[in-house]
Amino acid sequence: MSGAPSAWHAARRAVGEMLDPHGLNLVACSGGADSLALATAAAWHHHRATGPSAAAQVGGVVVDHDLHPDSVEVAGRTVSQLKKLGLEPVRIYSAHVDPESPLGPEAAARTGRYQAFRKAMVELGASRILLAHTKDDQVEQVLLGLARGSGTRSLAGIPSARGPFRRPLLNLSRSDTEAICEHYQLQWWNDPANADPRFLRSKIRTEILPYLERELSGSLRESLARTAKIAADDADYMESQAKDIFPVLLEDPDPNGALRLKLKALRAEPPAIRRRVIALAVAAAGGANPSFERLSAAEKLVTGSRSTGPVEMEGHIRIHRGARQTPDYGKLVIVPPSG
Structure with missing residues (x-):
């Protein structure tokens, strides 16, 4: 040879x-x-x-x-x-x-x-x-x-x-x-x-x-191939961080399968991690990988939007922020299709 x-x-x-x-x-x-x-x-x-x-x-x-x-x-x-x-x-x-x-x-x-x-x-x-x-x-x-x-x-x-x-x-x-x-x-x-x-x-x-x-x-x-390698390393790191943080922010799901994330702690995370944690929650609830537009809409519920939602995500997942004077206050709630 x-x-x-x-x-x-x-x-x-x-x-x-x-x-x-x-x-x-x-x-x-x-x-x-x-x-x-x-x-x-x-x-x-x-x-x-x-x-x-x-x-x-x-x-x-x-x-x-x-x-x-x-x-x-x-x-x-x-x-x-x-x-x-x-x-x-x-x-x-x-x-x-x-x-x-x-x-x-x-x-x-x-x-x-x-x-x-x-x-x-x-x-x-x-x-x-x-x-x-x-x-x-x-x-x-x-x-x-x-x-x-x-x-x-x-x-x-x-x-x-x-x-x-x-x-x-x-x-x-x-x-x-x-x-x-x-x-x-x-x-x-x-x-x-x-x-x-x-x-x-x-x-x-x-x-x-x-x-x-x-x-x-x-x-x-x-140059573009090098960009891909750098972006892959960055994405791997941020996704690893999000996967470590996700279970820390996650509360026990209810019998209907709804997931709840601790709102204050989620708000404290950098946007890149915050969006990935929300995407992980959507996937855990049975939804598809969310688009950037829908993730951004869900993120606004975390960062102070007057609206409490819901925001419709891919896979018929709904996300809302717990309202005042309810047990879900201070939580971001991810509801599966059957929820």
Whole structure:
């Protein structure tokens, strides 16, 4: 392997750090350069005889979204290349994409894809799925977060690990993955949707990022990737602080499942922690992750709004401040849908 590009050695090391040596690891492969490069690095560990990742079992999962006329052919060619690399088992799964989804086509495809991943994990008995997001994907995610006015967690970009999912290639670029594929004579597929400006991520990739690099700095991608790393560290710390503080502020729930937070102590926390504690309470009551707008409305109940609420949150959760001369005075009350 001495003639392999340096990117391959970097990919191999990164994959080795994220493999489960005791379970089945599935490489999620679309047939693009990124996922085929990932599969090549994972296959090296699959065949390795010694070392920490010795005999790590690696298979492949190919998701067919059925969004273009060549999808069956692309999926079949991808399976063939994964099998030539020696991965086992290799399976194709179909993803249901709701064309009427209010979230838009990109989010609908992502939802269908992750449903297929979870089905594959159950049916094949896998413990981890390796995803081929690269530094370029990370940079695009940071710009998407900026465009949407999102918070620190969104600016942190794509996490390297979440649940059973691992992303070893976040420090490699698309040019790196293409170099790996060229070296190993793998035929990758270029999804036409990746260059379709109708999709916001594609527009960022093909128009906005190149423009910013020309007008601002050729090292913009590195700067944005560094921003993501800093934001991720900050977000991890603040979320850890909020998780430590949440049980201290939480009173015992009542039989109906309503949660109560100590208002004065919550008010004393910095806004970044306060909002995260409220979000944790909403999640604990069975709600979805709140938007910034709804969190801000709930926070006003803590910091002195004349209104006592209620504020409606995602998942039909209601938040109100206990009124004077009631047992809930001095408390922020989070009521689940059945409350």
